[in-house]
Amino acid sequence: MSKSDISRRGVLRTGAAVGAGLATPTIFTSQVWGGGHTGFTNAPQGDTVTLGFNVPQSGAYADEGADELRAYELAVEHLNGGGDGGMLNTFSSKTIDGTGILGKKVEYVTGDTQTKSDAARASARSMIEKDGAIMITGGSSSGVAVAVQALCQEAGVIFMAGLTHSNDTTGKDKKANGFRHFFNSYMSGAALAPVLAKAYGTDRKAYHLTADYNWGYTTQEAVQTSTEALGWETVNNVLTPLTQTDFSSYIAPVLQSGADVLVLNHYGGNMVNSLTNAVQFGLRDKMVNDKNFEIIVPLYSRLMAKGAGANVKGIFGSTNWHWSLAQGFTTPDGTEVAPDAGSAAFVKSFGEKYGFPPSQAAHTCYCQTLLYADAVNRAGSFNPCAVGEALKDFEFDGLGNGPTLYRGDDHQCFKDVLVVRGKENPTSEFDLLEVVEVTPVSQVTYDASIFGGDLGTCNPGA
Amino acid sequence: MFGLDAKDTRLVLIVAVLTMLAPFILNPFPEGSELAQFNAGYPDLMQRFVIFGIFAIGFNILFGLTGYLSFGHAAFLGVGSYAAIWMMKLLTMNVVPAIFMAIVIAGIFSLFVGWISLRRTGIYFSILTLAFAQMSFALAYSVLTPLTGGETGLQPKMADPRILDGSLAEGTTPRANLFGLQMSSSYELSVGGWLFTFNAGYYLAAVVMLIAFYISIRIFRSPFGMMLRAIKCNQQRLNYTGLNSKPYTLAAFVISGMYAGLAGGLMVAMDTQVGPERMFWTASGEVVLMTILGGAGTLIGPVLGAGMIKYMENIISKINSTILHEWFYWMPDGLEDFVVAMIYPFIGKGWHLTLGIMFMLVVIFLPGGLVEGGQRIARLFGKGKKAETDEGGTKPSSTPAE
Numbered sequence: 001m002s003k004s005d006i007s008r009r010g011v012l013r014t015g016a017a018v019g020a021g022l023a024t025p026t027i028f029t030s031q032v033w034g035g036g037h038t039g040f041t042n043a044p045q046g047d048t049v050t051l052g053f054n055v056p057q058s059g060a061y062a063d064e065g066a067d068e069l070r071a072y073e074l075a076v077e078h079l080n081g082g083g084d085g086g087m088l089n090t091f092s093s094k095t096i097d098g099t100g101i102l103g104k105k106v107e108y109v110t111g112d113t114q115t116k117s118d119a120a121r122a123s124a125r126s127m128i129e130k131d132g133a134i135m136i137t138g139g140s141s142s143g144v145a146v147a148v149q150a151l152c153q154e155a156g157v158i159f160m161a162g163l164t165h166s167n168d169t170t171g172k173d174k175k176a177n178g179f180r181h182f183f184n185s186y187m188s189g190a191a192l193a194p195v196l197a198k199a200y201g202t203d204r205k206a207y208h209l210t211a212d213y214n215w216g217y218t219t220q221e222a223v224q225t226s227t228e229a230l231g232w233e234t235v236n237n238v239l240t241p242l243t244q245t246d247f248s249s250y251i252a253p254v255l256q257s258g259a260d261v262l263v264l265n266h267y268g269g270n271m272v273n274s275l276t277n278a279v280q281f282g283l284r285d286k287m288v289n290d291k292n293f294e295i296i297v298p299l300y301s302r303l304m305a306k307g308a309g310a311n312v313k314g315i316f317g318s319t320n321w322h323w324s325l326a327q328g329f330t331t332p333d334g335t336e337v338a339p340d341a342g343s344a345a346f347v348k349s350f351g352e353k354y355g356f357p358p359s360q361a362a363h364t365c366y367c368q369t370l371l372y373a374d375a376v377n378r379a380g381s382f383n384p385c386a387v388g389e390a391l392k393d394f395e396f397d398g399l400g401n402g403p404t405l406y407r408g409d410d411h412q413c414f415k416d417v418l419v420v421r422g423k424e425n426p427t428s429e430f431d432l433l434e435v436v437e438v439t440p441v442s443q444v445t446y447d448a449s450i451f452g453g454d455l456g457t458c459n460p461g462a
Numbered sequence: 463m464f465g466l467d468a469k470d471t472r473l474v475l476i477v478a479v480l481t482m483l484a485p486f487i488l489n490p491f492p493e494g495s496e497l498a499q500f501n502a503g504y505p506d507l508m509q510r511f512v513i514f515g516i517f518a519i520g521f522n523i524l525f526g527l528t529g530y531l532s533f534g535h536a537a538f539l540g541v542g543s544y545a546a547i548w549m550m551k552l553l554t555m556n557v558v559p560a561i562f563m564a565i566v567i568a569g570i571f572s573l574f575v576g577w578i579s580l581r582r583t584g585i586y587f588s589i590l591t592l593a594f595a596q597m598s599f600a601l602a603y604s605v606l607t608p609l610t611g612g613e614t615g616l617q618p619k620m621a622d623p624r625i626l627d628g629s630l631a632e633g634t635t636p637r638a639n640l641f642g643l644q645m646s647s648s649y650e651l652s653v654g655g656w657l658f659t660f661n662a663g664y665y666l667a668a669v670v671m672l673i674a675f676y677i678s679i680r681i682f683r684s685p686f687g688m689m690l691r692a693i694k695c696n697q698q699r700l701n702y703t704g705l706n707s708k709p710y711t712l713a714a715f716v717i718s719g720m721y722a723g724l725a726g727g728l729m730v731a732m733d734t735q736v737g738p739e740r741m742f743w744t745a746s747g748e749v750v751l752m753t754i755l756g757g758a759g760t761l762i763g764p765v766l767g768a769g770m771i772k773y774m775e776n777i778i779s780k781i782n783s784t785i786l787h788e789w790f791y792w793m794p795d796g797l798e799d800f801v802v803a804m805i806y807p808f809i810g811k812g813w814h815l816t817l818g819i820m821f822m823l824v825v826i827f828l829p830g831g832l833v834e835g836g837q838r839i840a841r842l843f844g845k846g847k848k849a850e851t852d853e854g855g856t857k858p859s860s861t862p863a864e
Binding site: 057058062109110111112116117118119121122123125126129130141142143146147150151153154166168173212213214215217239241242454456457459 | 505637646733735737779814
């Protein structure tokens with residue numbers, strides 16, 4: 001046995017020296033988020049890069065969350081060179097070459113937002129702090145989008161919003177690190193009003209039922225303003241609790257009010273229930289003011305249409321994207337719309353992988369992932385400020401919505417808006433909506449300053 | 463020490479050491495290893511552990527001591543949070559006034575709710591508190607939108623007045639701080655493959671929790687605490703002795719409401735955002751679960767329960783099927799798929815199911831919660847030790863039974 005001379009003091013001294021040595025290379029960072037030391041939060045270190053997909057996996061929007069996750073998985077597959085490449089082939093920017101992002105393989109972590117701001121932020125924080133995610137994306141409600149966007153701003157990572165339709169996300173709550181591809185309430189109103197005026201005339205009296213929360217308020221306001229500009233009159237606006245499942249007590253007074261149009265500013269399960277109630281009450285068979293009574297749903301989704309079943313037939317609404325763009329179609333006034341190559345590519349690869357066409361939530365999430373990857377490639381860096389600069393006023397095409405602009409003033413995408421109507425003779429459970437009109441982008445563009453808010457400056461974190 | 467007997471002092475010291483060393487204890491696996499999935503030593507989760515610990519400690523003062531089961535405690539947490547964020551928006555981003563006002567406002571609100579609800583006992587009391595909490599939630603969600611921000615909630619904005627703070631430097635955002643020390647700042651120590659994060663916000667919350675824990679011990683051991691236990695034993699008999707028990711229950715209710723407010727204020731200090739879901743009845747139910755899971759009426763139980771539930775919520779819920787396949791890749795294909803299919807319902811979004819099963823097992827086999835489990839184990843070892851060394855010392859039970 002070799003002779004060793006270990007004294008208590010010696011051990012202490014060695015321990016202190018080792019401790020100091022180990023501690024030296026780590027610098028005191030003023031922000032916790034710093035994983036790497038290249039000047040921004042979670043700078044990718046190895047040959048992989050981690051994205052955070054934060055979607056509702058439980059709660060009211062779990063179906064949409066599941067579809068978003070499918071789209072993300074598909075996008076990652078395409079970024080890493082798998083599958084048939086989907087919309088990479090039609091995307092106007094050609095920087096994505098199937099080797100991941102900036103040559104780093106794309107990995108991802110998932111989380112459950114539960115459609116609650118607190119849970120969504122906890123999940124996003126764990127992705128940033130624990131898993132080293134460089135970008136957070138997803139979500140299916142504006143409350144969550146606003147909450148997570150603010151967190152990402154503070155943490156110094158990019159947030160690519162999923163499905164969020166309220167004006168606030170890129171309006172009064174906009175942030176320099178947050179970007180939205182989806183359209184918003186204002187655009188829905190601006191796109192719908194002319195179509196409604198054409199179909200139903202300009203002397204209508206509208207009665208609004210509005211979900212009692214932020215998205216409901218902004219949507220109601222948008223629809224009211226744009227329809228009143230064309231001559232409609234708003235008889236009443238009644239707020240309904242978000243948890244309401246039986247709307248009969250709200251629908252009974254509609255007929256006494258003298259209104260001849262009912263606008264349902266509801267989303268998800270709310271809309272399914274209120275529309276079903278309204279149709280059961282026979283509103284659509286009534287004649288008021290010598291006009292046929294009509295119902296309008298400002299924001300449609302395929303999943304909602306599925307829930308409401310036959311009740312959606314003939315009811316107008318707007319949507320960000322619809323898979324039937326892939327086949328081309330004829331609008332009711334006889335205009336032929338050619339198939340869209342981007343949509344076709346996306347519907348094909350999504351359909352081959354999962355066996356059914358994607359929803360608009362899936363589409364926007366897929367686009368957001370591609371747009372982020374492309375922006376990083378063009379910027380040559382994962383630094384959020386460089387990425388933000390690359391996305392700013394970026395014009396692109398081939399992602400299913402035609403020529404699109406990512407406006408630098410509020411980080412909102414501007415593109416054509418689809419006005420849709422419940423199909424009279426659906427051929428399958430996915431074929432429930434038909435596109436009535438593609439409202440050109442010029443008609444839905446607004447001044448970035450009208451909603452207030454301050455973008456601030458980009459925050460790269462550590 | 464500090465007016466505690468030896469056993470309680472030891473308990474406080476153990477808790478102090480555990481909370482101070484939490485960044486080490488919660489990160490037992492090296493970065494990048496397969497098991498790193500189970501590491502919980504990142505700032506957000508550590509903060510949640512101690513904050514919900516405070517919440518549960520406070521709830522236990524009411525439920526554990528007086529037996530009054532409140533189903534509306536999340537309302538006080540929410541009210542505290544809103545008070546704190548408004549202090550940050552109006553006064554200063556320093557967390558001290560925010561936390562202070564959170565306690566005060568939650569105290570006043572709980573005085574009001576308690577004054578009404580405590581006219582009834584048992585299930586009627588529970589229903590009344592539940593009704594108040596749901597009312598608060600509904601108000602915050604829609605009616606009071608100008609005050610609460612509605613569904614979107616509140617966050618500090620660049621344009622807020624913040625009358626005590628100087629103007630922001632160019633390109634910075636308002637951040638919660640303690641006299642200049644940012645809550646989000648942390649020191650990272652990497653040793654070998656391990657990465658330990660020491661977060662300023664966590665240590666602030668941990669110190670506050672230790673104080674809250676100490677106060678709770680003092681309450682448990684005081685004559686006031688004894689009176690509360692008497693109420694739990696038999697309130698009617700107590701009333702017949704000519705003693706008015708209402709002030710005692712009301713005091714306990716307000717104290718526990720203030721604890722909830724403190725937790726709410728700390729949540730805002732750590733993560734400057736408030737949403738109304740914080741007041742939803744499931745949040746109230748969660749603290750009941752935490753307390754019962756850990757051991758109602760025990761000192762340390764609620765903290766353990768809170769840690770357990772938050773760990774499951776944040777760690778188990780993030781395991782997805784891809785990760786499962788990585789774990790079991792060494793199995794033959796068919797078997798791998800089978801094993802993954804068997805485990806899948808219990809992870810990811812199925813964490814509620816796992817939690818439910820755990821809760822049932824604990825309630826059926828360990829009615830005293832995790833603490834009882836700990837005591838049984840300790841007794842087992844204690845007995846073995848006694849036989850060996852024949853010391854016959856005190857029972858190493860870490861917590862007083864109710």
